[in-house]
């Protein structure tokens with residue numbers, strides 16, 4: 001890491017936005033250049049990587065926002081928040097930036113508990129306008145003079161929630177109008193190339209004489225002009241153009257733009273002008289994702305995020321080492337193979353083509369591939385519509401993002417018992433993205449839905465077989481798998497459906513049928529990839545191990561057989577304990593009046609911070625040592641047997 005003292009002489013003097021605001025305007029360009037270089041340099045040296053393109057694209061916008069608005073008194077609400085590394089640097093976290101997304105380091109997203117300048121916790125997209133509107137109305141109701149600014153990307157703007165907020169924020173409530181500014185950071189990119197009509201609409205606003213004239217005009221009108229004169233001439237200037245009535249004005253916002261989001265001479269006077277205007281303001285800025293770093297500008301998809309250290313001079317180079325296939329790749333390969341077998345298969349992603357492993361499917365089956373934008377609710381109900389007409393939709397969606405479409409899951413898919421397969425990637429802890437992106441809850445929130453089936457494959461081959469099994473099921477199914485690679489079980493090309501609702505034994509305890517003497521005879525019931533640490537722990541415990549495969553329908557016969565032949569049961573899952581697979585087992589035991597001890601291992605009832613997944617799993621006691629320790633603590637010393645068994 002380059003030492004800030006020598007490499008970033010101006011940036012090292014800025015520890016608060018107040019210090020930034022004390023700078024002469026003429027120094028802001030240098031500050032922005034140093035800030036961009038520092039963000040790039042820091043990320044290039046980070047072993048956990050982080051978001052790159054979007055951060056390089058918001059450097060000038062961030063400098064201008066903190067320069068013009070009295071932060072933190074005025075509230076900046078970032079959308080998604082993956083583009084806030086410059087914001088974090090300018091708000092007192094410059095020297096902590098190298099710790100970003102590391103265990104114990106600062107978060108990769110704004111967090112209220114991390115800084116007063118992080119006014120709203122984000123990570124899931126399209127929440128900023130709603131939150132900023134809330135802050136603006138609160139200021140009004142409390143009689144406080146403050147601005148609320150939402151900074152939302154063109155991708156995030158495709159979510160219904162953003163329009164729910166626009167629909168509400170542009171009008172008065174009880175005669176009160178919130179003073180808020182929405183800044184649309186339009187870089188014509190989501191993670192993948194943007195999709196949908198809105199993108200085309202924004203392109204129209206940016207194209208042709210309107211933008212060209214606005215761009216030139218803005219430069220001439222805005223430079224070194226007193227505010228009143230600025231506002232008058234800017235209005236005159238834009239009036240003179242064929243200014244399209246924008247959709248945003250229809251929502252009650254005063255629309256300004258598009259202006260160049262990298263030109264501080266445009267940004268600052270325009271923001272000053274809008275800062276001092278009451279009511280609902282909307283500024284459309286045009287930026288470039290990856291700005292200032294040629295490789296990222298040229299390939300904004302690839303440079304959306306870095307996965308680890310890289311040499312900026314050569315960029316991201318694929319490692320030559322044969323990597324184990326990730327679960328995502330297993331899914332992507334299965335999807336293409338299944339599409340070959342099943343012509344009714346269609347696949348849907350809510351703006352996560354690359355992350356969900358669907359690039360090849362998109363290339364091979366373009367007419368059966370649907371990227372619906374950041375629109376999880378629409379994705380699920382769109383799938384329901386496809387299924388009503390006899391097609392076989394696969395919705396590839398991160399566990400955490402499916403939370404956004406829960407009612408659609410219940411009301412549109414499960415209640416109608418439609419054959420939709422949900423491929424839930426990023427199930428369980430996800431690591432550097434932290435609590436906002438953890439897929440900890442899908443077992444609990446899906447198994448309680450009637451008609452829903454919940455499959456938990458243990459490795460890469462089981463993932464392929466589970467997807468095949470699920471795809472053949474005539475109702476809604478979720479198949480969940482974690483981020484990254486598994487144990488390396490090579491997926492068999494032949495697809496073999498599992499016996500529906502059946503688990504399998506993977507180890508039998510050597511303990512004789514004790515019932516009251518000697519070490520307890522324990523059965524470990526593993527759901528998903530924790531089968532493997534469970535098998536390791538079982539060697540030390542001489543425990544039986546069941547690979548349950550299904551949370552729903554649960555293999556009740558297996559549960560009852562294990563309960564009757566063992567002294568105690570232990571369930572293990574990489575999902576929340578509360579309401580999870582262990583709870584399903586507990587319900588079966590209770591329903592059959594069985595009172596043998598049951599230990600439920602899984603993720604605790606707390607949000608788990610970002611960090612290295614193996615370390616986090618160990619902290620949660622979900623590695624082999626942790627499982628063994630928990631079982632011994634509960635069911636040992638060696639010779640004692642749980643009292644409940646003596647009954």
Ligand SMILES: Cc1ncc(C[n+]2csc(CCOP(=O)(O)OP(=O)(O)O)c2C)c(N)n1
Nearest residue numbers: 054123124125153154155156189190191351
């Ligand atoms: C609800 C939700 N769905 C999907 C994502 C994944 N995601 C993160 S950033 C992103 C693209 C955002 O595009 P945009 O808002 O234009 O920001 P940019 O990266 O272009 O700066 C997506 C789809 C998310 N964070 N939240």
Ligand SMILES: CC(=O)[C@@H](O)[C@H](O)COP(=O)(O)O
Nearest residue numbers: 080082123305355426433483
């Ligand atoms: C900001 C955002 O939500 C995405 O970029 C997310 O971080 C991707 O996660 P993966 O890296 O697990 O694909």
Ligand SMILES: [Mg+2]
Nearest residue numbers: 153154155189
């Ligand atoms: Mg964008």
